[in-house]
Amino acid sequence: MQSSLLRFIEILRSHALPVSPAETLDAAAAMEVVGYSDRNTLRNALALTLAKSDREEHTFFYCFDQFFDEQAADFSTEGEADTAEEGGEGSDSTEAATADSPDAAGNGAGQAAAGGGSASDAAELEAAAGSSPSLKELLDGELLPALLENQRGALSTAMRSAAQDAGLSKIRLFTQKGQYTRRILDTLGEALIRDAVIELERADSPAIDTLRRYRDVLREQVRDYVEQQYLMNAEGHNSAFMEDILSKTRLSNIDRRHRDRVQEQVRRMARRLASRHSARRRPVKRGQLDMGKTLRGGMAHDGILFKTHWRSRKRDKAQLLAVCDVSGSVAAYASFLLMFLYSLQDVLPRTRSFAFSSHLGEISDLFRDEPLERAIELANWRYGGATDYGSSFRDFSQLALDDINRNTSVIILGDARNNRGNPELEIMQSIYQRSKQVIWLNPESRRAWGTGDSEMLRYQTACHYCAPCSNLQQLERVVDQLLKSLR
Known part of the structure; x- marks a missing residue:
């Protein structure tokens, strides 16, 4: 156990x-x-x-x-004492297993191979053992008698032992099922049954059909066992393998049928980061003495000041502004960034969200009033369209520029492709000067920055940190660094 x-x-x-x-x-x-x-x-x-x-x-x-x-x-089902009872109870299941085999279907004798016909089958095989040394060895062993008497406990124990020797617990791919089935059958001694079948064929023995039926019963039981172990052992590993692939895949390339899996993966990443960066209260051990609290604490000890309390200075809460391009080319990236940020509300400071394409608007109220997925859908619907960074930054200046201070972090997600319009670099420089940090995440690779209508190289001069961010792995790394800087 x-x-x-x-x-x-x-x-x-x-x-x-x-x-x-x-x-x-x-x-x-x-x-x-x-x-x-x-x-x-x-x-x-x-x-x-x-x-x-x-x-x-x-x-x-x-x-x-x-x-x-x-x-x-x-x-x-341990021990030989239960063999007879197990044989009676298992006759129906073994009959069902053998009735569909090709050899049994051909002559209608599959029912005789299970349960009630085992005594006559054993006698028939013993009579044929004289012309087959392999069959004689099988009858003297444990495998074939266990099949003949339907000893499910003995067969199950033997299969488990053979599976352990074959390393079945390491099965990961469905293409490995045949490989492990063959290994287990070889360990059980199925090769001896194949040799006996060949010898009976050469001797033209009537017992060959009986032996084939029991061979097929054994093969089917092993295949079923391997299938069960595959479903149990491989599911978790395959899921982890698939999640690893999705975390490295460009978010714009993720098919809709994988969207639910990716959303759950984002939530799991968020929980992991929340656990890592959750605030930990630490007692203050130095500074200015809090006399009132110290005296009140000593009242329980007749005024003896056993424990001193110190004044703690309150820090201004940090603020995070998320500005996301929701135009067609980067809408998928913005959706996952917003999902990430709003899954971290227990850890992140006050968060305000803005969406833009040709114009910009605040969408913080959507996340307060609507479920997360619905809020993202409405943001894309309201502000999606052709991109104009200059016009959007002017809108942002009117809505939030005066609220930016040294405790404000601004995170911008966009490809910086401005359709050759005015980039309004002065507004970006103003944001840079007022804020604690400006982080720009670009779904494109660095090689594409500055090509065509990209203004990324100019915007980069007004940012504290710029990085490509096209998949969940990169997004998690950036958010992790952001949380560290805000602690």
């Missing part, structure tokens, strides 16, 4: 549920206390030690059901 717990924790981690070594030890201790007999008790005990939020609890329950459903048969 300890090894099963470790494999289960690996699956949790592959599904983006963090489990620390200390939590692993707590889970192992919980398993020792509650035992393994009651599934619900075990499920709840592990959830208390491994899941730390509603989202993680949902992931945990999904993985638990997937993993321990596959384990349950091995907990309840």
Whole structure:
């Protein structure tokens, strides 16, 4: 069970549920206390030690059901004493598995291969063993008798052991299923069945159809087991692999069918940054003595001043102004930047948002009154169109220039392509002089700056920091640096 717990924790981690070594030890201790007999008790005990939020609890329950459903048969089907009972209960499932096989369908004898016909099949194979040394070896071994008597516990244990030897837990791609199926079959000894089939074909033995049926039953069971393990082990890794690809893909190239996944990825990035940069209150240990608070604290000790309190100086709150180009060429980038910023409201200071193309307007009220996705959609609808940076900066000057001070950070997202209009560089220089920092994020690569109608090289002189920003990875890095500067 300890090894099963470790494999289960690996699956949790592959599904983006963090489990620390200390939590692993707590889970192992919980398993020792509650035992393994009651599934619900075990499920709840592990959830208390491994899941730390509603989202993680949902992931945990999904993985638990997937993993321990596959384990349950091995907990309840140990030992040879249960073989007969298991054979009776499993006859229907094995019959269903064999009835669809090509060889069984050809002669209608598939039903006889499962459950009730096992005694006659065994006798038929024993009679044919004289002409096949491989078949004789199979009958003396464990695999073929387990198939004949439908010993599900023994077969499951053997498959698990063979899968462990084959490294099945490392399966990641659906194209690997055939490879791992073959490895497990070879470890189980299926090669000996193939040799016996060849020998019976040469001897023209009537028992060949019976042996083929049991061979096909074994292959189907192994394929089903590999399929189940693939779904359980590969899902989390494939999801992480896909997210890594999407984080490096240009936001304008992300297909609409991946939009929900990317939005969830943005929220997860935001939660990670919020946890990293959340404010931490620290007691003040120097400065001017707060006599009133110190005296009040000593009243509980007959006026003895055991603890001193110091005055803390309040800092002016920082302000963030986000100015986003929502014209057709960069609308996708603006949407994700705004989504990022408004997912960080617990960490970011006061945030005001502006959208522009040919003219500029404040959209902060949209994010207060509407859901995030709806607010972004309305901003694109209201202010989308042909780009005019000069006119938009004039609008910004009237709306917000007087509110910019040394505690204000201005973040601008746009490609700086002004259709050869007046760039109004003087307004940008004024913003630069008044603010704490001006950050310009450009979806285009640096090689494209200054080409054609791009005014980026001129705007760059009025910015504290300029960077290409075309994918989520770059966006997360920039927002991370922004939060560091605001702390």
